[in-house]
């Protein structure tokens with residue numbers, strides 16, 4: 001990390017980094033000593049926080065609306081002392097904008113469509129109009145704050161029109177863009193009534209990053225067919241209105257060393273031992289997700305049920321721990337899904353508890369990083385089985401935390417991470433029979449094979465971490 005950071009230092013010490021995303025990295029929270037700004041735990045925040053500090057940078061976004069209202073436009077983040085500082089600039093959203101732009105168009109139109117769940121995508125022109133205006137508002141705020149010498153980095157599907165708006169408002173500003181979800185194939189994307197302006201929005205960028213080459217290829221095909229633009233698919237270049245836009249694949253990763261170091265601490269060790277005392281020698285199977293229908297939680301539960309049906313000798317000898325963080329609870333599809341998950345867990349536990357233990361332990365909340373790492377280290381098997389996922393960081397976090405190298409990763413072939421973590425046991429999450437069989441295979445796997453597979457994945461994790469992701473994305477930027 002130190003090496004990567006010093007390389008990034010050269011670039012960002014001379015050019016200020018301005019990040020634009022839906023959510024800010026710090027959330028305001030009221031305490032007895034006034035308002036404090038609490039750092040979010042996401043991968044992007046972890047990666048960009050140190051870079052923004054060394055660059056004296058700026059992060060523009062919404063505060064999530066859960067904390068106290070903030071009257072100031074900007075706040076300087078200077079804690080911890082001695083690590084540099086940067087500013088956050090608030091984008092205030094009205095209730096209507098939060099409803100239409102965030103919960104509806106972003107999360108009920110683009111999110112399902114980009115994940116290939118067309119049937120769950122809602123198309124509503126009023127929501128589109130608010131999305132359009134809110135993106136213009138984010139761009140206006142960026143234009144107000146940024147200079148032509150800044151490196152402006154816009155993130156994700158909530159803000160797909162922002163690069164074009166920024167350039168339109170000030171042609172001297174040069175935004176970069178990264179999409180953190182998959183980009184769907186042409187036949188899916190063209191269903192969106194506003195597919196053309198969305199592509200044009202992306203193309204306001206100097207460069208567009210995707211996690212996988214496949215997503216970049218899908219995007220290029222859409223640009224070629226929908227916009228009739230000049231596309232060099234091999235080199236990943238689009239020519240439009242006399243400008244060249246670079247399109248590339250840059251798989252995001254995690255702060256590998258931070259996870260591994262934490263997994264080796266005494267505090268985590270103690271937590272693991274405490275869990276083990278409670279659980280005994282039962283096989284621990286772990287699922288960790290935001291509660292989202294793309295994560296395949298229901299199918300995973302059915303695979304556990306099938307496993308218990310088929311391999312009766314393992315009843316009472318395995319414990320499946322599902323940790324789920326509440327997500328988008330205002331959206332109907334998420335509420336329906338939560339109910340289904342609750343009912344399925346209740347049914348399976350009712351069916352297999354007998355005189356022993358319930359086979360499923362369900363933790364429905366966000367848990368502190370240290371506790372999460374303890375679960376990763378504890379788990380004999382991680383079941384990471386999304387129906388579709390741009391990347392999936394849980395799989396990478398599990399690998400980094402497996403310092404004892406005794407665990408097995410069962411990974412969906414539909415997660416972006418499957419392209420890199422090829423030593424995992426790859427499964428189709430919809431094939432319940434095969435997933436249940438794979439759980440059995442993982443339990444019976446010889447220790448030497450477990451170690452070999454884990455070491456292979458750890459080598460890659462060490463080489464390609466979150467810092468190398470930022471460096472690679474900006475490789476050609478002088």
Ligand code: ADP
Pocket residue numbers: 041042043288289290323324325365366367368369372391392393394395397
């Ligand atoms: P997504 O971005 O779709 O939520 P990812 O797998 O890429 O999925 O990232 C999820 C992130 O959220 C990980 O960094 C993980 O550590 C964190 N996370 C997921 N579930 C929990 C939880 N229950 N408690 C705390 N953190 C969680």
